[in-house]
Amino acid sequence: QQQVKQSPQSLIVQKGGISIINCAYENTAFDYFPWYQQFPGKGPALLIAIRPDVSEKKEGRFTISFNKSAKQFSLHIMDSQPGDSATYFCAATYNNAGNMLTFGGGTRLMVKP
Amino acid sequence: DAMVIQNPRYQVTQFGKPVTLSCSQTLNHNVMYWYQQKSSQAPKLLFHYYDKDFNNEADTPDNFQSRRPNTSFCFLDIRSPGLGDAAMYLCATSRTGTGFNSPLHFGNGTRLTVT
Numbered sequence: 001q002q003q004v005k006q007s008p009q010s011l012i013v014q015k016g017g018i019s020i021i022n023c024a025y026e027n028t029a030f031d032y033f034p035w036y037q038q039f040p041g042k043g044p045a046l047l048i049a050i051r052p053d054v055s056e057k058k059e060g061r062f063t064i065s066f067n068k069s070a071k072q073f074s075l076h077i078m079d080s081q082p083g084d085s086a087t088y089f090c091a092a093t094y095n096n097a098g099n100m101l102t103f104g105g106g107t108r109l110m111v112k113p
Numbered sequence: 114d115a116m117v118i119q120n121p122r123y124q125v126t127q128f129g130k131p132v133t134l135s136c137s138q139t140l141n142h143n144v145m146y147w148y149q150q151k152s153s154q155a156p157k158l159l160f161h162y163y164d165k166d167f168n169n170e171a172d173t174p175d176n177f178q179s180r181r182p183n184t185s186f187c188f189l190d191i192r193s194p195g196l197g198d199a200a201m202y203l204c205a206t207s208r209t210g211t212g213f214n215s216p217l218h219f220g221n222g223t224r225l226t227v228t
Contacts, residue, residue, distance in 0.1 A: 032213045043203050043219030051213055089155055093211045101211045103155035
């Protein structure tokens, strides 16, 4: 019930293309879904987050699409750039003090020039 | 800039030799976390402090301990490191729990090597 399943494990995209990373969850009590971006040798950094009362959130080239009935959410990176090459983690939690993030397994994205 | 600072960035220790990793924060956040991250894996929560209240994850080995002497600092002590403890150790903070109004802020980690 606490799992968040992320796919694919790795992704190669050409510069300018669209990168799509998918996550699925079981626990319907989750109400906060952040995405973290991690570059090699660095800690994860919050990229974008969504709550289940909206179906889409866009920040620049990054968009989260959320499908509450399917219990799925995805990250879309438009016009992917080599600088976007990193590992991306989806996560989920309850928006409540004391509750911890459940991370997906991560997706290693490589954007080829 | 307010941030989460981890020292050292790289730590080499011998098998069985105690080691301490440190974390400091200037965000004045109530919660501090320690995560272990092995290669190509997601961060795994070891424990966290909500203010002075210590919360251990059920599967965190007894070999791992933590101290939080004040709001700003938190330490991870590995009493007898084994080869399997080689990993990146990430410190993180949040204002309250993890949620929309209280996201996690990570430090850049300490990479621990056990020889």
